[in-house]
Amino acid sequence: AQKVTQAQTEISVVEKEDVTLDCVYETRDTTYYLFWYKQPPSGELVFLIRRNSFDEQNEISGRYSWNFQKSTSSFNFTITASQVVDSAVYFCALSGGTYKYIFGTGTRLKVLA
């Protein structure tokens, strides 16, 4: 069975602090895909990144970076120099390369001014 665990229910940081959101996954598929989505208060899920299981290269996009480690089944997300606009619920998701996504329960990030 596939499973995604986001153990951090809620994190609060002060603006300009760095913050890391953890994601641990379980799957028996050899080929799979991992995703991060942002859900602001408006409710729409905003796609941030997709990572393929055969590509462990870490990625940086502006203030966002992702650390994928197959050895620990983790796909963590770091926001550098956080801003108030980063406040949202962040979801990690897993797909076995077929169709449906399995989401974690989300981490609510509050960035305080």
Place this chain on the structure above:
Amino acid sequence: DTGVSQDPRHKITKRGQNVTFRCDPISEHNRLYWYRQTLGQGPEFLTYFQNEAQLEKSRLLSDRFSAERPKGSFSTLEIQRTEQGDSAMYLCASSLIWDSRETQYFGPGTRLLVL
């Protein structure tokens, strides 16, 4: 390029009534998904279409739920005889499947409250 749109954005209904939601995917996307999200949880898969064919339904989708995508474009999700437990956010997503890779793009959701 417009994103996924959903209508209505909010719906309040009384228990026992029927409701219908609409989803318009990104044009040329051939897959369309429905998810349900309850408070404090991540979205849960309900069903998906490839073009007009409904290829899978989750166990979460009881007999009171029906989804259609008649011409492979927009989709509707109908809930008959609503129950309070149906209160949730209903999310639609679309994707373009090619070379076994795809990314699902989500709409703003329809928030349903059953009184």
